[in-house]
Amino acid sequence: MKRLLIVYHSRTGGTEQMVKAAADGAATVSNVAIEVLRASEAAPDAVLAADGYLFACPENLASMAGLMKEFFDRCYYPALERLNGRPYATMICAGSDGSIAAAQIARIATGWRLREISPPLIVCTHAQTPEEILRPKRIGSEDLARCRELGAAMAAGLEMGIF
Ligand SMILES: Cc1cc2nc3c(=O)[nH]c(=O)nc-3n(C[C@H](O)[C@H](O)[C@H](O)COP(=O)(O)O)c2cc1C
DSSP: OEEEEEEEOOSSSHHHHHHHHHHHHHHTSTTEEEEEEETTTOOHHHHHHOSEEEEEEEBOSSSBOHHHHHHHHHHHHHHTTSSTTOEEEEEEEESSOOHHHHHHHHHHHHHTTOEEOSOOEEEEOOOOSHHHHHSOOOOOHHHHHHHHHHHHHHHHHHHHTOO
C-alpha cells in the first residue's frame, strides 16, 4: 500500500483545517495510507517511509513557520538522496501573501529531488490587525474544497502509480 505523509504546523487553526480537508480528500481513495503529523512530531523515519508528501504551514514574518523549518532542518540530511523523484505538494495559510513560504519549501524540495505535482495551494485569511491575526481562523468552504481536491488528487496519483 502506498503512503501519503502530511506534515504541518498551525498556530491559529487555519492550516489545520486545510490539512483535515486534504486528508479527507485523500481518504476517498482506497489503498493509500494517510499519515498526518505535526511538524514537531515528524521524524526522518516517517519521511523515509512515505511515497508522497503534503507539506502545510502558515507564512510567518515572511518565512515558513519556524516549527516547519525546524522539521526540515532535522530531517533534511537524514533523508537526502533517499527521496529522489517522490511527489509532493505544498499548502500555505497566510494573511495576505504566502508566496515566500511556498518558495522556501520548493527550494528544500528541490534539494531533496522531490517532484512538485501541483502549484502551491495558498489560502489567505486576510487578517490584518494583531487581534485578527491572533484569533482562531475559519477557512471558507471553497478553499477547503480546493484542499480536499488536492488531497484526493495526490492520493489518486499515488494509487495509480502516475507520479
Ligand atoms: C508572527 C506572525 C507573522 C505573520 N507573518 C505573515 C507574513 O509574513 N505573511 C502573511 O501573509 N501572513 C503572515 N501572518 C499571518 C498568518 O500567516 C495567518 O494568520 C495564518 O492564518 C496563520 O495560519 P494558522 O491559522 O494555521 O496558524 C503572520 C502571523 C503571525 C502570528
